[in-house]
Amino acid sequence: MKKPTIVVLGAGYGGLMTVTRLQKQLGSNDAEIILVNKNDYHYETTWLHEASAGTLGPNDVRYDISSVIDSGRVRFIQDTALKVEPEAKKVLLEKTGDLPYDYLVIALGAAPETFGIEGLDKYAFSITNVNTARQIREHIEYQFATYKVDKKPERLRIVVGGAGFTGIEFLGELGxxxxxxxxxxxxDIHMVKIICVEAAPTALPGFDPELVDYAMELLKRKNVEFRIGTAIKGATPEGIIVAKGEDDTEEIKAGTVVWAAGVRGNPIITESGFENMRGRIKVEPDLRAPGYSDIFVIGDCSLVINEEINRPYPPTAQIAMQQGELTASNLAKLLQGKSNLDTFTFDNKGTVCSLGDDDAIGVVFGKKVTGKRASFMKKMIDNRALYMIGGIPLTLKKGKFNLLK
Amino acid sequence: MKKPTIVVLGAGYGGLMTVTRLQKQLGSNDAEIILVNKNDYHYETTWLHEASAGTLGPNDVRYDISSVIDSGRVRFIQDTALKVEPEAKKVLLEKTGDLPYDYLVIALGAAPETFGIEGLDKYAFSITNVNTARQIREHIEYQFATYKVDKKPERLRIVVGGAGFTGIEFLGELGxxxxxxxxxxxxDIHMVKIICVEAAPTALPGFDPELVDYAMELLKRKNVEFRIGTAIKGATPEGIIVAKGEDDTEEIKAGTVVWAAGVRGNPIITESGFENMRGRIKVEPDLRAPGYSDIFVIGDCSLVINEEINRPYPPTAQIAMQQGELTASNLAKLLQGKSNLDTFTFDNKGTVCSLGDDDAIGVVFGKKVTGKRASFMKKMIDNRALYMIGGIPLTLKKGKFNLLK
Known part of the structure; x- marks a missing residue:
């Protein structure tokens, strides 16, 4: 009898967690495991704001997939998934063509969400992957270099759209x-302006107000100007248009506009005909797609409701990794012919938002932390993600050890 | 009696040579020496192709003026000269206003010459100073980074206009x-294209044909494509337009266009009403401006005829430094009331054109050299310029010591 094939799409936090657990938990005759990913590397999505600001190099935020998978147990295909065909039980890949599966794990991550705001997709950068992060860094450097030639002050103006988690972390690095x-x-540093525009009435919605104040005060000292409760109406080659009062608008000229205010699930979800909300599939308690017993959806393409507040959990690395772990063990059960799959419960260990390399705010195990302690916790969280996927060798190679900065 | 004032405009090779010799040769009561320069640093014009390609950092190609002048003897004014008023014996400076002189040395260097080719001034970069060099480096890096996002192949195409000295040296670094x-x-390196377009029938006109062949073969191996005998008709936001046959034109799309095909003297020369040829004043044998016994003109703003071939010497660091030395000693004579000024004879020690950090071609003391030997000579020439102006300390600090690469 032919071994069943498990295809995992995406080598982000969720996908790699699934694969590294599967290669440990399954015997070599249990299943063929195939991992599909666009790049031959994994990147730390949660570190991209550092690569975008230029405080970390692009190679500091990624590692080779080959360094964490067991090539004797997992077949890696470097290719781009274009579409899932659930009825035919196959995935269409850009170069390889059709790839049949018995079990599928969709872990394809997020895409920027511009909410239909005109020009944003064209004129604003987004912190999406290693390539866009590197582009932002190089763009800012080019603006600084060109300012010395043409003296246009707007070259030294950086607009960050969104004061959510990514926006605030990016501002911290920029500072x-x-x-x-x-x-x-x-x-001259006085010529540089960093402006953060946020439509919501507060920065970091959902965070403790005391921590939000701490973050904003710190960022203001780092030269950041906040325009809270201000909606971006559009982006142009010269900058952005923001709402002013009821009907009026105002132009903010800026050489660099970074949109950091929203993500949605990978477009492939809609493309493949799954019912979704902004590209995210509201999964069953066991993380399978409704109606498909052979498809698991995890990470940013999945949507899990936080029953306490009846709102979806925000997509994070933490939740994606926990989903990956559960999916691996549930797949092992399915292969053994068991049908009592475990259901997913998010174990929120806390959230820390960095404010540059040297400061942070957060809630960890229910306690508020700020300053050097929070920054230390943040680096431990970053290192933990490495450890969970690649063990001690990867942690030593790529970890953050300037812990007491 | 008031001390006479010597004003030196420009801290390039010629200006700094003049000032460092004056501060040694004159007693402190002989004259007030004032050096005027836009930046508080000197940059190595002959190394800018390296900073432009990114093979040297911007700080590697410059040093503080304060590190080579004796502040007790020379007053340094950081300002931009706008105009010389020879009849009123004063210079108009942008911030300081009028600066009177008794003796003036114009050593303001060159400006790019685009020969009226449409769009070049707007869409092409030029290797002119630290700021434009840094801009070229950042622009190329930004094109590479952006290619990974939008996949437009022209982002990886670099056109170099001109296969003269600067063009060839820049191509060597790019390679x-x-x-x-x-x-x-x-x-993928196969996606990158470097195209050199030269209107003249040969690269490096005036160089020994055997050496030219050596250079071109080497650069072709480094991925450079030559279009010799091809005139650039214009530059656009998308690339350049070149002549094709008698009447036709062809577009070459390129994300980066660097114009390296010509320089003229500083615009201030024309601005101030001096008779000139492309911004260069044909100086008297003692390097004074015709008709002005109190104005010396040296470096790229001066024009000295090579009697052997009845054509002007090309503007080089070597000739500028020799002119600076002579001007300092002639100024000393004038201050002593002597009128028998020495006349200038160019002592051509040779020319070496680098082809990257590891190869070069040249004629030194009348002998042809190529390869590692020529590259070694080139670095010795670069170090000699440092030594002549700043002695051993500057040479040790900024010199090129990877001599046997």
């Missing part, structure tokens, strides 16, 4: 990076 | 830099 850029490009 | 860029930005 540290700008003085370095000024030194490198002979620019 | 070495591109493999590094490909690694840094995950780009």
């Amino acid at each position: 540290n990076r700008v003085p370095e850029l000024c030194k490198e490009y002979d620019v | 070495n830099r591109v493999p590094e860029l490909c690694k840094e930005y995950d780009v």
Whole structure:
């Protein structure tokens, strides 16, 4: 009898967690495990704001997939998934063509969500992957270099759209990076303006107000100007248009606009005909797609409701990894012919939002933390993700050990 | 009696040579020496192609003026000269206003010459100073980073206009830099195209044909495509337009266009009403401006005829430094009331054109050299310029010591 084939799409937190657990839990005759990913590397989505600001290099935020998978147990295909055909039990890949599966894990991550705001997709950058992060870094450096030639002040203006988690973390890095850029490009730091525009009435909605105040005060000291409760109406080659009062608008000229205000699930979800909300499938308690006993959906493409507040959990690395772990053990059960799959419960260990390399805010095991302690916790969280997927060798190679900065 | 004032405009090779010799040769009561320069640093014009390609950092190609002048003897004014008023014996500076002089040395260097070719000033970069060099480096890096996002092949195409000295030296650096860029930005090197367009029937006109062949073969191996005998008709936001046959034109799409085909003297020369040829004043044998016994003109703003071939010497660091030396001693004579000024004779010690960090071609003391020997000579020439102006301390600090690469 032919071994069943498990196809895992995506080598993000969820996908790699699934695969690394599967290769441990399954015997070599239990199943063929195939991992499909666009790049031959995994990148730390939660570190991309650092690569975007230029405080970490692109190679610091990624590692080779081959370094964490057992090539004797897992077949890796570097390709882009275009469509899932659930009825035919196959995936269409860009180069390889059809890839049949017996069990599928969709772990394809997120895409930027611009909410139909005109020009954002064209004129704003987004912190999405290693390539876009590197582009943001290079764009900002090019603006600084060009300012020294044409003296246009808007080249030194950076707009960050969104004061959510990603926006605030990016601002924290920018606050540290700008003085370095000024030194490198002979620019007077007083000429540089960082403006954060947020439509909601507060930064970091859902965070403790005391922590939000701490973050905003710190970022203001790092030269960030906040425009809270201000909606972005559009982006142009020159900057952005924001709402002003009831009917009026105002232009903010800026050489760099980074949109950090929203993500949705991978477009392939809609493409493949799954019922979804902004590209996210509301999964069954055992993380399978409704109506498909052979498809698991985890990470940013999945939607799990937090019953306490009756709202979806925000997509994070933490939840994706826990989903990956559960999916691996549920797959093992299915292969053994068991049908009593475990259901998913999110074990929220806390959230820490960095404010640069040297400060942070967060709630960890129910306790509020700020400053160096929070920054230390953040780095431990980053290192934990490495450890969970790649063990001690990967942690030593890619971990953050400037813990007491 | 008031001390006479010597004003030196420009801290390039000629200006700094003049000032460092004056501060040694004159007693402190002989004259007030004032040096005016836009930046508080000197940059090595002959190394800018390296900073432009990114093979040297911007700080590697410059040093603080304060590190080579004796502040007790020379007053340094950081300002931009706008105009010389020879009849009123003063210089108009942008911030300081009028600066009177008794003796003036114009050593303001060159500006790019685009020969009226449409769009070049707007869409092409030029290797002119630290700021434009840094901009070129950042622009190329940004193109590589953006290629990974939008996949437009022209982002990886670099056109170099001109196969003269600067063009060829820049191509040599690019040839070495591109493999590094490909690694840094995950780009397939076969996607990168470097195209050199030269209107003249040969590269490096005036160089020995055997050496020209050596250079071209080497650069072709480094991925450079030559279009010799091809005139650039214009530059656009998308690339350049070149002549094709008698009446036709052809578009070459390129994300980066660097114009390296010509320089003229500083615009201030024309601005101030001096008779000139492309911004260069044909100086008297003692390097004074015709009709002005108190104005010396040296470096790229001066024009000295090579009697052997009845054509002007090309503007080089070597000739500028020799002119600076003579001007300092002639100024000393004038201050002593002597009128028998020495006349200038160019002592051509040779020319070496680098082809990257590891190869070069040249004629030194009348002998042809290529390869590692020529590259060694080139670095010795670069170090000699440092030594002549700043002595051993500057040479040790900024010199090129990877001599046997």
